[in-house]
Amino acid sequence: MSSRACPCTPLLPALALTLVAAMGCREPATSAFRYSTDASSRAGLVALTDGVLTANEAGTVVRLERSGRVAWRVPLDREVATRPALLADSVIAGTVGGDLVRLALDTGAVQWRLSGEPPVLTAPVADAAGKYVFLVGPDGAVRALFTDTGKTDWERPPPGRPGPAAAPRAFPTPVLKDGLLVVALGDAGVMALATQDGARRWQRDVRDVLGMTLWRDTLYVSTRQGRVLALRLGDGTPLWEQAPAAALSSPPSLALGTVWVGTGGAAPLLVGLSSEDGEEVARATLPDALVSGVTPVREDLLLVPTSGRQGRLVALKTGTWQPAFSVRADTPLRTQPVVLGDQVIVLGLDGRVLSWRLRTPAR
Known part of the structure; x- marks a missing residue:
């Protein structure tokens, strides 16, 4: 077991529970594990059936089991700024230095690696069949790559007229369904592209x-x-x-x-x-702003990660939307939590992966 993982560690001050009075002295959540990836992270968590996968600014991709045990760590040497794309048996991760890598999900073994690509600042997405991965470049160019080889199938140039080089930027994560890839490209608005060839199907002026x-x-x-x-x-x-x-x-x-x-x-x-x-x-x-997404737990709680320095994960009661309890991570929570049954896993901006187990409510 990695020295960085502490499964079932008693709750420490840095992970203190703050309860509403109605909860009394019963702890609604207990610490399951805490693990440091050894560098800050904004890549988010990829949910797996038996744990999570994440990456950090040092360029390390890490797979964790539900217990907090490290399944594998792979160094890519340059920052991974976005969530990797999950395939059935592998993941594809990109770096800000322009590396694109496919890793085996079970071992972390490198299956292929491309260098000299555009910086990967927008999260890649893969189709349901796992045949293609789609990438949005910092200039708004969109590409489809074969996942088995990394070779380009088609590429769509940046929208608009060529102009002075702008600073690299990240775009919202694309949405993919029914043969359409929907991308939001700044001043070009929101557009849907055919996954087969990149042809534009529709466009809306939403900036x-x-x-x-x-x-x-x-x-x-x-x-x-x-x-x-x-x-x-x-x-x-x-x-x-x-x-x-x-x-x-x-x-x-x-x-x-x-x-x-x-x-x-x-x-x-x-x-x-x-x-x-x-x-x-x-x-x-909320105690601080939400900058990512919320996650439901069972049908009675909604988990809201907040981005302030205290990094509170607030649990709201469904129906009344009043706080049930909150846990404090002491690091901003800027990515969406992962829920695996009664277990909640979050990623802090400081690169720590924190997990709690929720108590089943009394009947």
């Missing part, structure tokens, strides 16, 4: 996109200017639009039949909108 998520055949989009839109996936037809706040801080996430977004400003909020018509159905005050 400053924070993120996108898909549920059934509806694409949900949030923007920094406070807009949340629902678009029909097949043709981009607008279904509804709402502006729940002057500014938003997070991509949309779908949980419990509701679209959730975080708001910016001095008093951050979590706002829930009906997935059907966009009407507001929930609103809760």
Whole structure:
């Protein structure tokens, strides 16, 4: 077992539980493990059936079992800034230095590696069959690569007219379904491309996109200017639009039949909108801003990671949306939690992977 993993460690001050009075002295969550990847991380967590996979700014990709035991660590030497793409038996990770690597999921063995590629600043996505991986470059160019060899199948050039070289940038994670790859490319807006050849199927003038998520055949989009839109996936037809706040801080996430977004400003909020018509159905005050997604646990709790220095993971009761409890990581939580049964796993900005087990509520 790695010295960095401490499964079932008693709760320490740095992982202290803060409970609402109604919970009494019963601890709703206990520490399962804590593990340091040895460098800061913004790559997020990839959920596996038996654990998680992550990466850090030192360029290390790590697979952890549910116990916190390290299954493998692979150094790529340059920062991995985005979540790797998961295939059935492998993962594809990219670095800011322009390396693209396919690793065996069971051992971490390198299956192929490309160098001299554009920096990977936007998370790659793979199709359900695992045949293609799709990449968005810092300039907005979109490529499809064969996952078995890494060779390019097709490439779509950056949108708009060529101009002065701009600083490299990250774009929201693309959404992929039913032969369509939906990308948000800054001032070029949101567009759907055919996965077969990259041909544009539709485009909408939606700018400053924070993120996108898909549920059934509806694409949900949030923007920094406070807009949340629902678009029909097949043709981009607008279904509804709402502006729940002057500014938003997070991509949309779908949980419990509701679209959730975080708001910016001095008093951050979590706002829930009906997935059907966009009407507001929930609103809760947060200790700090939400900048990623929320995750449901069972049917009675919604987990909200907050990005302040204390890094609180807030559990809200469904229905009332009042706090049930919170756990403090003492590092900003800027990526979405992973839930495996009664176990919750989060990634801190400092590169620590923290896990708690939730107590089953009394009947």
